[in-house]
Amino acid sequence: MEKTLDLKYTFTEKKDTRSGFGDGLLEAGRKNPNVVGLCADLIGSLKMGAFQKEFPERFFQVGIAEANMMGIAAGMTIGGKIPFTGTFANFSTGRVYDQIRQSIAYSDKNVKICASHAGLTLGEDGATHQILEDLGMMKMLPNMTVINPCDYNQTKAATLAIAEYVGPVYLRFGRPSWPIFTPANQKFEIGKAWKMIEGTDVTIFATGHLVWEAVVAEAMLREEGISAEVINIHTIKPLDVEAILASVSKTGCCVSAEEHQYNGGLGDSIAQTLSRNQPAPQEFVGVDDSFGESGTPTQLLEKYGLNAENIVKAAKRAIKRK
Amino acid sequence: MEKQSIDQLKGICNQVRRDALRMVHAVQSGHPGAALGCTEFVVALYFQEMEHNKDFNIDGPGEDLFFMSNGHVSALWYSVLARSGYFNVAELATFRKINSRLQGHPATEEHLPGIRIASGSLGQGLSVGIGAAQSKKINKDDKLVHVMMGDGEQQEGQVWEAAMYAAHHKIDNLIATIDYNGQQIDGPTAKIMDLMNLKAKYEAFGWEVVETKAGNDMEAVLKGLQTAKGLTGKGKPVLNLLYTEMGYGVDFMVGTHKWHGIAPDDAQLENALGQLEETLGDY
Ligand SMILES: Cc1ncc(C[n+]2csc(CCOP(=O)(O)OP(=O)(O)O)c2C)c(N)n1
Ligand SMILES: [Mg+2]
Numbered sequence: 074m075e076k077t078l079d080l081k082y083t084f085t086e087k088k089d090t091r092s093g094f095g096d097g098l099l100e101a102g103r104k105n106p107n108v109v110g111l112c113a114d115l116i117g118s119l120k121m122g123a124f125q126k127e128f129p130e131r132f133f134q135v136g137i138a139e140a141n142m143m144g145i146a147a148g149m150t151i152g153g154k155i156p157f158t159g160t161f162a163n164f165s166t167g168r169v170y171d172q173i174r175q176s177i178a179y180s181d182k183n184v185k186i187c188a189s190h191a192g193l194t195l196g197e198d199g200a201t202h203q204i205l206e207d208l209g210m211m212k213m214l215p216n217m218t219v220i221n222p223c224d225y226n227q228t229k230a231a232t233l234a235i236a237e238y239v240g241p242v243y244l245r246f247g248r249p250s251w252p253i254f255t256p257a258n259q260k261f262e263i264g265k266a267w268k269m270i271e272g273t274d275v276t277i278f279a280t281g282h283l284v285w286e287a288v289v290a291e292a293m294l295r296e297e298g299i300s301a302e303v304i305n306i307h308t309i310k311p312l313d314v315e316a317i318l319a320s321v322s323k324t325g326c327c328v329s330a331e332e333h334q335y336n337g338g339l340g341d342s343i344a345q346t347l348s349r350n351q352p353a354p355q356e357f358v359g360v361d362d363s364f365g366e367s368g369t370p371t372q373l374l375e376k377y378g379l380n381a382e383n384i385v386k387a388a389k390r391a392i393k394r395k
Numbered sequence: 396m397e398k399q400s401i402d403q404l405k406g407i408c409n410q411v412r413r414d415a416l417r418m419v420h421a422v423q424s425g426h427p428g429a430a431l432g433c434t435e436f437v438v439a440l441y442f443q444e445m446e447h448n449k450d451f452n453i454d455g456p457g458e459d460l461f462f463m464s465n466g467h468v469s470a471l472w473y474s475v476l477a478r479s480g481y482f483n484v485a486e487l488a489t490f491r492k493i494n495s496r497l498q499g500h501p502a503t504e505e506h507l508p509g510i511r512i513a514s515g516s517l518g519q520g521l522s523v524g525i526g527a528a529q530s531k532k533i534n535k536d537d538k539l540v541h542v543m544m545g546d547g548e549q550q551e552g553q554v555w556e557a558a559m560y561a562a563h564h565k566i567d568n569l570i571a572t573i574d575y576n577g578q579q580i581d582g583p584t585a586k587i588m589d590l591m592n593l594k595a596k597y598e599a600f601g602w603e604v605v606e607t608k609a610g611n612d613m614e615a616v617l618k619g620l621q622t623a624k625g626l627t628g629k630g631k632p633v634l635n636l637l638y639t640e641m642g643y644g645v646d647f648m649v650g651t652h653k654w655h656g657i658a659p660d661d662a663q664l665e666n667a668l669g670q671l672e673e674t675l676g677d678y
Contacts, residue, residue: 114547114580114587134581136550136588137517163516197424197491199499201466201515364504368493376493 078292081270081303082254090246090282091189093225095120097232098157098187102128105155108236111146112159113139118248119159119189139164140172146184147176155236156184162191162245163204166211177241178214185235186211186243191221192332193360193377194249194282194370203365209337211243212310218242218263219309221331221339223284225253227307230261238263245281247332249370252285255305266313268320272302275388276320279330280306280339283358283379287330290384301388312342314350321353326391330358330384332374354394356387399442404613406674407442407478408434412644413671414474414678418490420664425491425499428641428654429545430471432576435616436637437461437471440541441479444620449480451508459538460527462512464520465545465574466500467656473497476509477678484678518551520544521571525561525632528569539627542571547579550588555600561632562601570623572635575610578652597634610639645670 102108102124110124110132125132135142139160146156158165165188166173177184188207195203212219218240222228228246235242269284270291279287284305291301302320306313321327327347329340340357347353360377374380399407411434419425441447445459452458463472470490477484482496489495496505500515512523524542531538548554561569573593581587590596594604603626607619616637623635641655642648645667648659659667 112581114550116581118580134587137547137579138550138552138588140552168516197422197499199491199515200502200504201498201500201513366493366505367491367495367497367499372493 078289079295080288080292082288084252084254086253087250088225088253089248089250090222090225090228091118091120091248093222093228094187094189094232094244094246095123097229099123099127101233101236102131105236107153107155109133109149109154109156110159111135111142111156113137113142113164115160118161119187121159139169143169143172144176147180147182150182150184157187158184159187159189161202162188162207163202166204166207166243170210174214178216181216182241183239184241186241188243188245190248191245192247192282193365193373193379194247194332196248196370196373197367199367200364205332205334205360205365206337207245208309208331208333208339209341212337212342216241217310220263220307221245221281221309222307223281223305224251224255226255226257226259227261230259231307234261234263247282249282251282254285254288264308264311264313266316267305267307268302268316269305270301270303272300272324274300274324275392276302276304276324276327277330277384277388278304278306278317278327278339278343280309281332283330283332286379286381287384289381290388293381293385294388299388299392306339309339309342312346314346317343317346318350321347322351325395326354328356328358328384328387328391332379333359335359335361354391356391358384358387401613404438404442406672408438408613409671410673410675411438411471411474411478413668413673414487415470416659416664416667417677418470418474418487419658421488422491423658425470425658426467426656427470427648427659428578428652428656429465429468429574429576431645431648432611432639432641432643433468433471433543433574434644435611435613436543436572436639437475439613439616439620441475443617445541446538451481453511455511456534456536457538459541460511461541461543462514462520462524462527463501463543464514465517465543465548466514469499469501472501478675481508487678517545517548518553521554521557524569524571525557525566528566529564531568537568539624540569542569544571544573545579546573546575546577546590546593547584547587549573549590549593558597558600558602565630566632567628567630570627570633570635572637574639575636576639576641578641578655580652580655582652594636601631603631603633605633605635607635607637610637611643
């Protein structure tokens, strides 16, 4: 079905976003000798091998000990290092929440918490590994910047940008091979939403893998005569309030789309923004208070209602409520 | 469960290894290495050592309990549970597929008989096993609790919090077994984060330690478990250091971390199955 759609963005290649992180980290390491890497027995999964190979003296294997890794990373900032920690998103957040809260967020340390295999699209490993609560946990921490890029190119650009930014950052990415539909060597501006498609009837705010689903949904809606605006919210925090309000004051309603629980996700942040400033109908595409399960990424996105078809339905519901 | 001869147990091991490999192959995901390496141990527990009830009761009153802290070894566990009658072996074909009870890592949400708690995030199972063992004591239930952990898993700090607690509270109705294969994801444990002298560490924490030096030899595994059992009830927790080889039973998989979490392709599966006699009928 996607082939016959007139998509505003297209792709010729698919790649995992974690590779964007790995390639970005290598480049950041070349640019800045203070960049160091730490990993908890997942070098291959996190694509940190190239960095380790080129900068063995700046790379530290910590073993299966994520809490220790966060503390060591925090300590390394004292003396000017810029530590990038690597493990799965689950073990980058929930498992080490208090270590992050006290030693990194509250102490305002320049640690980059880099988290792979986030969300349902992790696939067959199942619910123990499919974290859908990480954005909420991390955005609640004062001082923390939270970034969730949409494809390989944007993840690479984000990795380079956070190396230059000073302060704690949570960078979330994933495992599946995913369309590369944003430009190579793009400039990544932390906290600046990217309006990818202009529209007038409804705004789709999407983050992470679901930005691609939003692009597909826009084309499907256009075929039915509905004009959707698509905004890529790669930075969950700080949220680009201005861009959100400007778009919704034009379209009058919106949909939020994310690979995360409704509770605590991007949708929550947008709802808070709207209710404080200019209430408007909002529909949510996300996981409705349940854990995930084993399956292929595509099957899971369908079963849990996180694909383009569901964004289309949500957009129509939002428009009806105007 | 009626007791089996050594030859019967070895036959079951062959079938369980076949099951685990076919399950991982079918979805091209999962963890064959440790499943092959721990087969003798888990088969020995379920078919010989433990008193357990295949009519599953999550509280397990009056039966020995098993907890798999290294949940990535799920394919092995599911095969052993099915082969010992907890559920139909045909269900093994649903492993890691959508809507299955056989999740990638053990889970309770789908109510698969035999599973009492979710695992997969490493380092948590020893604490859980200790809790269950204390519950048994409170209930005046004299059966044992078994916990299996990985050796790489010993790098998690929580394991040592649990180890300290178990000795302090004299949890002597518990046998913890470490799959001492010397491997983890990124390489050999000695290179990733050296565990150094695990035996001395546990002894220093106040545990009795049994070493099972031939963890892929059924007779040695049974003997190790007997020895460990003989040490229970004496005021100390018991550790069974089980020396195994990751990937045991398949010549091209044995002894390397490379098969920790990679599925065999069609040709590799065929080759592997050719080395493992089908004894109970494939699912
Ligand atoms: C808390 C946590 N961190 C990381 C992982 C990812 N992981 C799964 S298995 C594994 C290696 C475990 O090593 P070991 O306990 O020796 O098991 P083996 O590889 O021998 O099966 C890792 C790091 C995890 N499941 N849980
Ligand atoms: Mg190991």
